[in-house]
Amino acid sequence: xxxxLIHRATWEIDRLKCSERRDLILFDAAGQLDxxxxxxxxxxxxxxxxxxxGYVAQAAATMGLMxxxxxxxxxxxxxxxxxxxxxxxxxxxxERFVIPSSIAAVLAVGxxxxxxxxxxxxxxxPTTDTQLMAIISAQDAQIKKLQxxxxxxxxxxxxxxxxxxxxxxxxxxxxxxKWYFFTSGMKPQDPGKTYELWLIAGDQKIPxxxxxxxxxxxxxxxxxxxxxxxxxxxxxxxxxxxxGGVPAPTGKAQMMGEVD
Amino acid sequence: MLAGSPSPSPDDFELMRRIADGDAGALTKLYEKFSPTxxxxxxxxxxxxQEAEDLLIDVFWEMWDRAGRYDPTRGAPLTYILNLSRxxxxxxxRSRAYQERFRNEIENPASKSGEPDPAEESDLAEQRQRVxxxxxxxxxxxxxxxxxxxxxxxxxxxxxxxxxxxxxxxxTYIRQGLIRLRDGFRTDx
Numbered sequence: 271x272x273x274x275l276i277h278r279a280t281w282e283i284d285r286l287k288c289s290e291r292r293d294l295i296l297f298d299a300a301g302q303l304d305x306x307x308x309x310x311x312x313x314x315x316x317x318x319x320x321x322x323x324g325y326v327a328q329a330a331a332t333m334g335l336m337x338x339x340x341x342x343x344x345x346x347x348x349x350x351x352x353x354x355x356x357x358x359x360x361x362x363x364x365e366r367f368v369i370p371s372s373i374a375a376v377l378a379v380g381x382x383x384x385x386x387x388x389x390x391x392x393x394x395x396p397t398t399d400t401q402l403m404a405i406i407s408a409q410d411a412q413i414k415k416l417q418x419x420x421x422x423x424x425x426x427x428x429x430x431x432x433x434x435x436x437x438x439x440x441x442x443x444x445x446x447x448k449w450y451f452f453t454s455g456m457k458p459q460d461p462g463k464t465y466e467l468w469l470i471a472g473d474q475k476i477p478x479x480x481x482x483x484x485x486x487x488x489x490x491x492x493x494x495x496x497x498x499x500x501x502x503x504x505x506x507x508x509x510x511x512x513x514g515g516v517p518a519p520t521g522k523a524q525m526m527g528e529v530d
Numbered sequence: 531m532l533a534g535s536p537s538p539s540p541d542d543f544e545l546m547r548r549i550a551d552g553d554a555g556a557l558t559k560l561y562e563k564f565s566p567t568x569x570x571x572x573x574x575x576x577x578x579x580q581e582a583e584d585l586l587i588d589v590f591w592e593m594w595d596r597a598g599r600y601d602p603t604r605g606a607p608l609t610y611i612l613n614l615s616r617x618x619x620x621x622x623x624r625s626r627a628y629q630e631r632f633r634n635e636i637e638n639p640a641s642k643s644g645e646p647d648p649a650e651e652s653d654l655a656e657q658r659q660r661v662x663x664x665x666x667x668x669x670x671x672x673x674x675x676x677x678x679x680x681x682x683x684x685x686x687x688x689x690x691x692x693x694x695x696x697x698x699x700x701x702t703y704i705r706q707g708l709i710r711l712r713d714g715f716r717t718d719x
Contacts, residue, residue, distance in 0.1 A: 296708050300679050302686055302701070327605050332712045334605075334612035336680045338654075338661040340574045342566035349569075349583045350561060353590050357554050360595065482599060514621065 288321045295322060299329035426506045430525035433457060433508075436487065438525050440506050442495060449478070451506070452490040456483045456524070459510060466511045467491060468519055469529075472502035480515035504529035542607035550597035557594050564608075565590070567654070568615045575619040575681050576628070585622055589615050608657070620683045664714025668707050675700055676707040 294311050297303050303311065315322055428438030436455035443449065451467060459465055459482055467478040476496050481489040498504070505528050509521035542563075548556035568589050572582030592614065593600070600610050622628055665673055671693065678689045690700040 293705070293709060296712055297705055300676075300704070300708055301683055302679055302704050302708070328712070330613055331605055331609045332708070332715055333680065334609040334616070335657065335661050335715050336676075336711070337567065337571045337612040337616055338658040339665050339677075340570045342658075343570040343573055343582075344566050345569040345583055345586055349586055350558075350565070353561065353587045354554070354558065356587070356591055357557065357594055482596065484598065 288319060288325075291322055292325045292328075295325040296329040296332060299326075299333045424504070424529050426504075426527040426529040428453070428506055428508065428525040428527035430508070430523060432522060432524045436525060438506070438508065438527065440527075440529065442529060444495060447495045449493050449495055450490070451478075451492075452488070453483070453508075453525070454486070454488045456487045456489070458483060458485075458487070462513050463510050463521075464513045464515060465489070465508050465524065466515050466519070466521075468507045468509065469496065469498075470505040470507055471498045474499065474502070475507075475519055477515065477517060478506075480511070543602055546593075546597070546600050546602070546607045546610075549594060550600070554594075557590065560593070560607075560611075561590050563654070564611050568611065571612070571615045572619050575616070575623055581622065581628065582619075585615070585619050588622075589618055592618070608654075616680070623683075661715065664711050667714060668710060671695070672703045672707040675703045676711065679704055 291311060291314065294303060294307060295315075298308055298311055315326065424442040424444065426438075426440040426442070428440070429436070433456050436453060436457070438451065438453035440449060440451040449469075456465070464480045464482055466480045469476045469478045478493050479491045481491050483489045505526060507519070507526045508524045509519045510524060511519070511521045542560070545556045545560045549560065565586060569582055569586045572585040573579065576582050576585060589611070593611070600607070604610075665676075668676065675689050675693060678684045678692060679686075684692065686701045686704055687697060689704065690697040693700065695703075
């Protein structure tokens with residue numbers, strides 16, 4: 271019985287500490303905590319305390335509502351048009367580049383070869399040298415055709431110790447000036463953070479876009495190939511960065527791979 | 531519902547869900563409802579119509595382009611939109627381009643806002659009324675200190691300098707003011 275009471279008392283103290291943190295969480299949301307107070311609070315919040323998570327949501331709501339203290343103002347109708355034009359442009363980009371045609375062609379050829387190799391009946395054994403040469407010649411032609419269809423494509427495979435089990439793949443279509451990246455198995459980004467993809471050309475680190483992974487750890491990105499220095503060794507890298515992204519990498523390299 | 535939470539409108543949640551599904555019509559509806567609020571926050575923080583308009587487009591674009599970021603378990607769409615608007619406005623205000631463009635005006639908080647827009651959906655209008663009522667309960671200096679913290683993202687040290695008051699006094703003003711607002715915004719019984 272005593273141990274139950276002691277346990278309960280300890281639990282109540284913990285509860286009290288969290289209820290005391292309620293105000294601190296509100297002050298933090300308003301940017302009004304001293305660094306020491308903030309450090310203690312943030313350390314506690316990283317423990318995943320459910321009660322404090324509720325207070326965080328409450329503080330966010332309180333601070334958000336402050337925005338309603340200013341009288342509403344009607345923007346120009348042109349603002350709405352600008353937004354909708356931007357949405358329409360993005361939608362048409364997606365329709366065109368969800369799978370760029372050249373990549374689709376390469377994938378289709380690869381898939382077809384795979385299916386043929388796996389399931390097709392074996393061809394009849396050549397009976398003469400002439401038949402054998404004809405088969406080799408046809409296969410050579412097919413390989414050359416396949417190479418020609420992908421010689422403007424570059425590929426990168428990204429991996430990293432900080433993302434065990436995750437993989438990233440990038441296809442860069444130099445002819446179309448587009449790149450396509452997808453990843454799977456990545457950890458969710460930390461609160462207030464985002465992942466940022468970089469194209470590294472020699473000593474240049476070019477931001478290629480930020481992304482958040484889905485609950486399944488997947489994400490896709492599309493972009494334009496920037497002007498690249500000639501003959502530079504190309505790499506792609508993902509770092510974790512503050513939400514919204516940064517112009518130059520500051521976070522740890524989560525995954526990396528060479529482009530070739 | 532959490533004390534201090536805005537009354538969530540089921541329609542807003544549905545609109546956010548449809549936006550995540552790529553429904554541009556839902557984005558338009560959400561824009562019609564909240565654009566005057568987002569634009570007003572932009573005007574208050576940025577003090578320039580063009581900057582506020584650019585902010586407005588960026589905020590709604592982000593809601594469209596990164597719709598997956600909104601987590602309904604963490605708060606109502608209104609909370610998300612208001613906090614996103616304030617955060618992006620503060621980011622814009624702190625940007626080098628803004629600082630250079632408005633170097634002489636940042637220290638002169640004269641508002642450049644236009645005429646208020648009286649038309650508003652009733653749920654939003656009611657919440658706005660509740661917020662104004664809660665703010666009106668603060669004494670004028672306390673209110674000013676809280677508004678400087680919110681709209682200009684100033685620290686208590688900066689606010690103490692701006693209002694020419696002792697740091698300890700300002701800290702107390704702001705903290706008490708925030709608690710009073712939280713209690714004043716309470717929507718549950």
